[in-house]
Amino acid sequence: MAIHAPAVSLQGIEKTFRSPEGPVHAVRGVDVSIDPGEVVALLGPNGAGKSTTIDMLLGLTRADAGSVALLGRTPADAIKEGLIGAMLQIGSLPRDLTVREIVSVIGSLYRAPVDVDEVLQQVGIARLAERRTQKLSGGETQRVRFAIAIVTNPELLVLDEPTAAMDVEGRHAFWTTMREFAARGKTVLFATHYLEEADAYADRAVLMARGRVVVDGPTTEIKAMVGLRTIRATLPGADLAALARLPGVVSADGRGEAIVLRCSDSDAAVRALLQAHPEARDLEITGAGFEEAFMELTRGDDEEVAA
Amino acid sequence: MRNYVRYELVRVLRNRRFVVLSLGFPLVLYYLIAGPNKNETDLGGSGVSAPLYLMVGLAAFGTMNAVISGGARIAFDRSLGWTRQLRLTPLSPRSYLATKILVAYLTALMTIALLAIAGTTLGVRLSARSWVEMIALLLVGLLPFAALGIVLGHVLTVDSLGPAVGGLTALLSILGGVWFPINNGFLHAVAQALPSYWLVQASHVASGGRPWGALGWFVTITWTIVLGVLAAWAYRRDTQRV
Numbered sequence: 001m002a003i004h005a006p007a008v009s010l011q012g013i014e015k016t017f018r019s020p021e022g023p024v025h026a027v028r029g030v031d032v033s034i035d036p037g038e039v040v041a042l043l044g045p046n047g048a049g050k051s052t053t054i055d056m057l058l059g060l061t062r063a064d065a066g067s068v069a070l071l072g073r074t075p076a077d078a079i080k081e082g083l084i085g086a087m088l089q090i091g092s093l094p095r096d097l098t099v100r101e102i103v104s105v106i107g108s109l110y111r112a113p114v115d116v117d118e119v120l121q122q123v124g125i126a127r128l129a130e131r132r133t134q135k136l137s138g139g140e141t142q143r144v145r146f147a148i149a150i151v152t153n154p155e156l157l158v159l160d161e162p163t164a165a166m167d168v169e170g171r172h173a174f175w176t177t178m179r180e181f182a183a184r185g186k187t188v189l190f191a192t193h194y195l196e197e198a199d200a201y202a203d204r205a206v207l208m209a210r211g212r213v214v215v216d217g218p219t220t221e222i223k224a225m226v227g228l229r230t231i232r233a234t235l236p237g238a239d240l241a242a243l244a245r246l247p248g249v250v251s252a253d254g255r256g257e258a259i260v261l262r263c264s265d266s267d268a269a270v271r272a273l274l275q276a277h278p279e280a281r282d283l284e285i286t287g288a289g290f291e292e293a294f295m296e297l298t299r300g301d302d303e304e305v306a307a
Numbered sequence: 308m309r310n311y312v313r314y315e316l317v318r319v320l321r322n323r324r325f326v327v328l329s330l331g332f333p334l335v336l337y338y339l340i341a342g343p344n345k346n347e348t349d350l351g352g353s354g355v356s357a358p359l360y361l362m363v364g365l366a367a368f369g370t371m372n373a374v375i376s377g378g379a380r381i382a383f384d385r386s387l388g389w390t391r392q393l394r395l396t397p398l399s400p401r402s403y404l405a406t407k408i409l410v411a412y413l414t415a416l417m418t419i420a421l422l423a424i425a426g427t428t429l430g431v432r433l434s435a436r437s438w439v440e441m442i443a444l445l446l447v448g449l450l451p452f453a454a455l456g457i458v459l460g461h462v463l464t465v466d467s468l469g470p471a472v473g474g475l476t477a478l479l480s481i482l483g484g485v486w487f488p489i490n491n492g493f494l495h496a497v498a499q500a501l502p503s504y505w506l507v508q509a510s511h512v513a514s515g516g517r518p519w520g521a522l523g524w525f526v527t528i529t530w531t532i533v534l535g536v537l538a539a540w541a542y543r544r545d546t547q548r549v
Contacts, residue, residue, distance in 0.1 A: 058395060079395055086395045091388030096321040101314060108310035109396045148392070 005072025007156050007187035008034040008057065013066030015052050026052040028211040029066070034189060036071075036155070039182045041198035042191040043222065044208035050191040051089055053208070054160045057189075058086060071155060078156070082110040085154030087145050089161045089191075095134040099125060099144050102133060107151040114153045122180065123147045124173040138165040146174060150181055157181065159190040163197065175201050198222070229266035231273065234282040235259050246272040308402055315410045325376065328473075329418050333369035337361055337425050340486070345429050353488035355510050359433075362426035363510035364485040366445060369418035371503060372476045374449045377411020378456025378538075379463070379472050385545075386465045404542060407460075408453055415449055437512045444509040444518060448527055451502040454534035461541035479503040502530045 015027040027049040034040050042050050055061035057068055059075030070078040078084050093102060100116060107113030120126045125143050128136065136144065142165045149157060159178075163171045178201065182188050192198055198205045199219045207215040207222050215222055228250065236257045243252035248265035249272075259280075263269040266285050273280055319325050340361055344350070347357035381404075384390045393403055419442055423431075433441070455475075463471055480486065482494070483503025489495050498504040505527050511518035519527070 060391060060394060080397050080399075082397050084395060086392075088388060088391055088395075091392055094318060094384060094387060094389050096318045097314060101317070105310055105314040106396060109308075109398050145392075152396070 005069070006033045007036045007038070007071055008032065008189060009067075009069040010053070010057060011067045013053070013056050013063040013068060015049075015056060015061065015064050025211050027056070027063075030208070030211075030213055032206055032213065032216065034187060036187050037182075037185050038204060039188045039202050040190075041202035041205040041219070042189060042208060043193070043195065043198045043205045044191075044214075045193055047210075048193075048208040049211040050193075050208055051160055054088075054158060054189075054191055058084070058158060082112075082152060083155045084158065085149040085152040085156070086158040087149040087160065087162055089164065091145060093133040093136070093141060093144060095132065097133055098130050099133065099136070099147075100129040103144065103147045103151050106148045110152045112153050114151050116151060119147050119151045122177050123150075124170075124177075139167050139170040142166050143170060143174065146177070150177070154186070156187045156189070159188070161191055161193070163192070163194075195222070229263050230286050231261040231263055231266060231269060232282070232284040232286070233259055233261075233273070233280045235277055235280045238277070242276075243273070246276065248272065308398070308406075311398060311402075312406050312409060315406050316413060319377075319380075319410060319414055325373070325414070329369045329373040329376075329414060330421060333365040333418060334421055334425055336368075337365045337422060338429075340365075341429055351488040352490050353510075356431070358426055358429040359431045360488065360507075360510050362422050362429075362431055363441065363445070364507050366419050366422040367448075367483065367503060367506040367509075368476070368480045368485045369422065370415035370445065370449055371452050371479060371506070372472070373414040373418055374411045374452045375456040375459065375476060376472050377407055377414065378453060379459045379468050381407060381457065381460030382463050382465055382468050385460075390545075400542075404457070407457070411453055411456065412446065412449070415446070419445060433512070441509045441512045441518075444512070445506060448502060448506040448509060451527065451530035451534050454531060454538040457538035458534060458541050461538075461545050483507050500526060502527055 010030055010032045013027060013030050014025075017024045017026055030049070030053055042053065044050050052061065056063045057070070057075065059068070059079065068075055071083055073081070073083075075084075097105070100120065103119060104116045107116055107119075117126065117129075120129055123143050123146055125140065125147060128140060128144075133141070133144070142162070146159075146162060149159065157178075162178075163174055166174060175197075178188060178190070190197075190202070199222075202219055204217065205215075205219045205222045206213055234257050238252075238254055238259050240252045240254050240259070243249060243259060243261060246261075246269055248263045248268035250262045250264050252262075253260040261269060261273070270283070270285065341358045344357035344361075349355070350357040350360045353360055381390070384393075390403070394400065423438070423442075456472075459468065459471060479501060480503060482489070482498050483501055483505075484498055484507050485503070489498045489504070499522060505519055505523040508518045508523060
């Protein structure tokens with residue numbers, strides 16, 4: 001095994017799809033490097049290009065431009081050598097096999113699979129071992145698919161929205177197992193649109209929006225960036241420029257008598273606002289929605305593209 | 308790989324639809340049609356006894372169904388996203404395809420074995436050589452159908468699969484003379500151009516002659532090449548797109 005090669009190396013990958021409404025630039029130049037042993041979240045709202053990036057990373061979709069290397073190899077070679085375990089976003093299981101059968105048949109395609117019973121135990125589906133796949137619930141199917149991804153004992157585990165169909169209990173068991181897996185020094189890359197998941201389970205997050213990497217860093221950094229709060233209030237005749245200069249305020253917007261302040265520190269901003277304008281009323285403070293925060297972070301994009 | 312073949316086979320044998328259509332149905336029909344005509348030594352001027360003719364005819368019917376649906380099952384795997392999942396394992400697309408064909412042939416052999424046993428209970432007696440020759444011809448004659456299955460598995464959706472496979476098998480069976488020999492006229496000309504006709508003709512081994520002749524080989528090989536090229540195209544298109 002090439003020791004110094006990154007587990008994942010994406011360089012300038014791009015993908016454009018044709019659609020009746022014209023070309024869709026799903027991924028527009030993504031560079032990501034992940035070291036062996038890292039647990040990285042690929043974070044972003046729906047339509048950010050996460051799945052397309054993962055498809056290119058795994059060689060399921062050919063990139064229009066750029067290069068992909070997994071553990072110093074092409075994706076096809078890494079897969080052939082059995083170094084990759086993956087759970088794709090969409091997928092079901094062929095019917096007429098039991099859970100144990102389907103997990104073990106996949107394991108048998110690899111050189112050094114993990115013991116099937118151990119995996120079923122780990123994922124919390126040991127009691128389903130003899131059940132036929134067509135009799136599983138959505139959440140159970142997801143867990144079997146996860147078992148399929150880790151029975152292969154891979155060096156790199158790639159998971160695309162793994163908890164999408166899981167219930168709370170399933171999610172909990174899933175992340176516990178994922179952590180145990182990562183603790184063995186394996187590399188994990190998972191896509192999610194939940195900031196909480198990235199924050200709780202990844203060392204690092206790569207935030208994507210509209211086909212680009214917006215932020216790549218420790219999860220705490222991302223949280224600070226998208227953790228903006230918004231103050232709304234009614235304030236006739238407000239001077240927006242002055243409002244924007246208040247402590248804790250990042251930007252100020254107004255429509256008629258209503259004002260909207262985006263704040264990095266909403267507590268300080270509210271105090272300053274009420275001190276300067278005691279007449280302000282109908283105050284409302286909201287945490288910026290994740291989607292909203294993404295929009296904020298990527299607002300520059302459209303102008304740039306239009307120009 | 309060996310494990311994968313085994314599980315594919317298990318999957319097929321647990322599939323009720325397959326067991327009914329490829330194993331049960333031909334067997335029951337065989338007894339229903341050939342049973343009452345057990346003593347007919349020349350069925351419809353074919354020169355072959357009814358039990359033998361119908362044994363091969365229904366074996367052709369059952370194996371056609373088995374082999375076409377063997378490839379067509381790829382459509383199910385595709386609709387489930389299972390082919391994508393397999394693409395992420397060391398199992399190569401080529402091995403996946405080979406497994407489908409192998410399993411299709413294994414199930415076809417089961418159908419043949421079942422009908423051969425049924426045939427002997429109705430008095431079919433052949434020399435060892437004739438049995439081997441007949442089964443070999445059936446297996447070769449199934450090649451175009453295996454390729455057809457792969458084409459269907461790549462171009463059809465799951466919804467259209469059942470009617471397409473069922474309809475095609477039924478049509479090819481009737482025109483191939485599965486149920487009753489087609490010896491002359493316009494239908495005979497049409498039948499001779501179809502691979503299913505030659506599948507059924509394998510029953511002529513008993514009369515000692517060469518059951519296929521040049522035309523039989525020509526038709527079978529041509530269909531194999533044409534459908535094989537189409538199957539290769541469908542397969543390549545699919546592996547590039549995934």
